[in-house]
Amino acid sequence: MSAPAVLLRDVRFRYRSGPEILDIPELTIVRGERVFLFGPSGSGKTTLLGLLAGVLAGYTGSVEVLGQDMAKLRGSARDAFRGTHIGYIFQQFNLIPYLTVRENITLPGRLQPARGKQAGDVTAVAQRLGIASLLERGVTELSVGQQQRVAAARALLGGPELLIADEPTSALDFDHRERFLELLFENCALTNSTLLFVSHDRSLAGKFDRQLSLVDFNRAQRQEPAA
Amino acid sequence: MIVLLSLAWKSLRNRLLTTSLTVLSIGLSMALLLGVENVRVGARESFANTISQTDLIVGARGGSLQLLLYSVFRIGQATNNISYESYQHWKNHPAVAWTIPYSLGDSHRGFRVVGTTEDFYQHLRFRRDRRLEFDAGRSPQGVFDVVLGSDVAAALNYKLGDKIVISHGVAAGRGIADNDHADKPFTVSGILKKTATPVDRSLYIQLEGISAVHIDWADGAPPMPGEEVPASKIAKENMKVEQITSFLLRCKTRIATLQLQREINTYKEEAMQAIIPGVTLQELWRTIGYAEDALQVVTIFVILVGLLGMLVSLYTSLNERRREMAILRAIGAGPGKIIALLVLESGLLALAGCVVGVVMIYGLSFAFQPVIEQQFGLYVPVQPPTPAGWLYLGTVLLAGILIGFVPAWKAYRNTLADGLSIRV
Numbered sequence: 001m002s003a004p005a006v007l008l009r010d011v012r013f014r015y016r017s018g019p020e021i022l023d024i025p026e027l028t029i030v031r032g033e034r035v036f037l038f039g040p041s042g043s044g045k046t047t048l049l050g051l052l053a054g055v056l057a058g059y060t061g062s063v064e065v066l067g068q069d070m071a072k073l074r075g076s077a078r079d080a081f082r083g084t085h086i087g088y089i090f091q092q093f094n095l096i097p098y099l100t101v102r103e104n105i106t107l108p109g110r111l112q113p114a115r116g117k118q119a120g121d122v123t124a125v126a127q128r129l130g131i132a133s134l135l136e137r138g139v140t141e142l143s144v145g146q147q148q149r150v151a152a153a154r155a156l157l158g159g160p161e162l163l164i165a166d167e168p169t170s171a172l173d174f175d176h177r178e179r180f181l182e183l184l185f186e187n188c189a190l191t192n193s194t195l196l197f198v199s200h201d202r203s204l205a206g207k208f209d210r211q212l213s214l215v216d217f218n219r220a221q222r223q224e225p226a227a
Numbered sequence: 228m229i230v231l232l233s234l235a236w237k238s239l240r241n242r243l244l245t246t247s248l249t250v251l252s253i254g255l256s257m258a259l260l261l262g263v264e265n266v267r268v269g270a271r272e273s274f275a276n277t278i279s280q281t282d283l284i285v286g287a288r289g290g291s292l293q294l295l296l297y298s299v300f301r302i303g304q305a306t307n308n309i310s311y312e313s314y315q316h317w318k319n320h321p322a323v324a325w326t327i328p329y330s331l332g333d334s335h336r337g338f339r340v341v342g343t344t345e346d347f348y349q350h351l352r353f354r355r356d357r358r359l360e361f362d363a364g365r366s367p368q369g370v371f372d373v374v375l376g377s378d379v380a381a382a383l384n385y386k387l388g389d390k391i392v393i394s395h396g397v398a399a400g401r402g403i404a405d406n407d408h409a410d411k412p413f414t415v416s417g418i419l420k421k422t423a424t425p426v427d428r429s430l431y432i433q434l435e436g437i438s439a440v441h442i443d444w445a446d447g448a449p450p451m452p453g454e455e456v457p458a459s460k461i462a463k464e465n466m467k468v469e470q471i472t473s474f475l476l477r478c479k480t481r482i483a484t485l486q487l488q489r490e491i492n493t494y495k496e497e498a499m500q501a502i503i504p505g506v507t508l509q510e511l512w513r514t515i516g517y518a519e520d521a522l523q524v525v526t527i528f529v530i531l532v533g534l535l536g537m538l539v540s541l542y543t544s545l546n547e548r549r550r551e552m553a554i555l556r557a558i559g560a561g562p563g564k565i566i567a568l569l570v571l572e573s574g575l576l577a578l579a580g581c582v583v584g585v586v587m588i589y590g591l592s593f594a595f596q597p598v599i600e601q602q603f604g605l606y607v608p609v610q611p612p613t614p615a616g617w618l619y620l621g622t623v624l625l626a627g628i629l630i631g632f633v634p635a636w637k638a639y640r641n642t643l644a645d646g647l648s649i650r651v
């Protein structure tokens with residue numbers, strides 16, 4: 001199993017009626033790598049993640065994730081693939097407000113049975129992330145930092161091969177940010193997951209195996225001066 | 228599916244206020260719809276059960292509707308009477324269980340006066356098996372005793388022992404002085420309990436009473452001065468009943484009914500006809516039942532408004548829920564599941580609305596049944612939904628589910644447009 005975690009070739013993407021956002025000749029991320037992705041606001045980082053997660057369709061070129069050509073997956077198969085193999089953490093507001101912490105964490109496994117099968121012990125993951133005591137609480141009662149750890153627990157449970165985090169620390173203060181990152185790394189190592197981490201905060205970059213600047217490998221943005 | 232159902236449930240619970248308001252509005256319109264249906268059924272039943280256990284109504288030959296109208300509803304008049312001998316003949320027929328004779332044609336201040344016998348109080352049944360009961364007093368014992376229907380007593384404020392005068396003819400409300408049987412006043416001997424049938428709107432005297440007030444009349448004209456027979460000279464034994472207007476008849480067995488009807492209709496001695504009340508009542512209901520349809524149209528609009536309210540509340544909630552949808556997508560819920568979630572939500576709302584509606588109408592009809600019966604003479608049954616009621620429930624549920632596709636479609640479009648970028 002030596003297929004890279006992410007392999008992009010000649011990928012071009014634009015939103016329905018907008019300018020070209022992405023034009024990426026080549027991008028490879030190998031398995032187990034911890035990658036730090038940065039770029040100015042509006043440069044297309046979230047868009048790229050949407051392509052990798054199989055949420056955005058309508059691109060040209062080829063997007064392979066964990067050896068799977070995303071274009072070959074149709075509809076629900078793509079959702080199932082995402083649900084099973086990818087963990088995703090948003091910048092903030094990661095949680096379904098009307099579910100408890102436990103329900104939020106276990107939701108991917110319940111939506112995708114394949115993921116559910118791999119899912120380990122919720123309590124163990126929660127313990128490692130220091131939220132074990134919060135499991136039965138409603139998520140709206142949590143602090144932002146706690147919410148982000150719940151989001152991490154959800155993304156990590158079931159040991160997804162690829163963990164995508166879109167500015168997961170931007171709402172956290174310095175201390176929380178450091179601890180959050182450590183926990184993320186620790187857990188990725190445990191499940192041998194690949195980590196693609198998007199952030200504006202370059203001070204974090206040093207902790208990663210590799211730093212990627214989107215503008216360096218995205219030709220689309222170069223023609224357009226940043227606003 | 229189970230996951231989505233629990234998600235839908237929890238999401239609805241999370242928006243408790245809008246959810247309950249929506250459920251309430253659907254429930255209310257559902258209750259209204261079912262209520263109207265119940266009233267409709269009640270009206271039809273009350274109507275069909277204006278008289279019960281009567282197998283045949285017999286009168287002089289003529290229109291069958293006319294016979295029903297004057298015998299049961301006290302509307303219109305008979306063109307011909309039948310002879311007392313003929314009545315006796317059928318009364319004593321071996322297939323006949325009982326009869327109730329009616330002699331019509333007089334009135335009191337707009338209310339019909341009915342000459343009848345003790346059989347009336349014994350045998351008359353309405354609403355399946357209810358019988359006449361007295362609020363006060365008892366059936367007429369003497370020729371000049373009168374029993375009042377409850378509406379008559381209430382409208383004219385009569386009590387036991389009051390003396391009243393009946394008038395010849397049934398011209399509504401007009402007491403033509405010439406036509407008064409003023410020389411022969413009647414005494415109120417009894418007042419019937421309310422039956423919510425036309426029985427309430429008549430006065431009842433003995434057949435002999437009818438004969439008595441007409442004893443000195445000749446050819447429908449009042450007696451000449453000097454020829455009046457004073458009431459004091461009249462005794463029941465001396466009164467001869469020569470004719471009646473119609474009579475109700477109960478057969479000993481149901482099977483005998485048709486046979487007897489044929490016999491009466493072909494009776495050689497006198498031109499008579501017998502009708503089966505149920506059949507004619509149905510005919511009549513069909514002609515006046517159009518009011519039902521009008522009611523129904525109104526309630527269907529009420530339901531539409533209720534469902535529209537649900538659509539609006541689900542639709543407007545979507546903007547607040549774009550984030551939630553993006554999260555669901557990110558963790559592996561496809562567009563199909565997003566759609567299913569919203570359709571389930573509206574389905575649950577509609578279901579809850581239906582349940583609330585049924586419970587409400589049960590409670591309301593239970594609570595208000597006596598009042599409605601008292602005030603409107605309408606017996607509204609407390610019963611599980613009628614077939615039509617079930618149809619409404621099913622339709623509303625289905626409509627609720629279908630309507631769910633509108634916000635579902637919108638949510639689907641949102642998720643496609645938003646991708647994984649979260650809009651607040």
Ligand SMILES: Nc1ncnc2c1ncn2[C@@H]1O[C@H](COP(=O)(O)OP(=O)(O)OP(=O)(O)O)[C@@H](O)[C@H]1O
Nearest residue numbers: 015021040041042043044045046047644645646648
């Ligand atoms: N759903 C969408 N529909 C249309 N255009 C979009 C959509 N999402 C993003 N865009 C546009 O695509 C471009 C890239 O957006 P994207 O969210 O990928 O940027 P980003 O690098 O993640 O920015 P940030 O650092 O601010 O999150 C922006 O110009 C944005 O306006």
Ligand SMILES: [Mg+2]
Nearest residue numbers: 045046047166
């Ligand atoms: Mg972004």
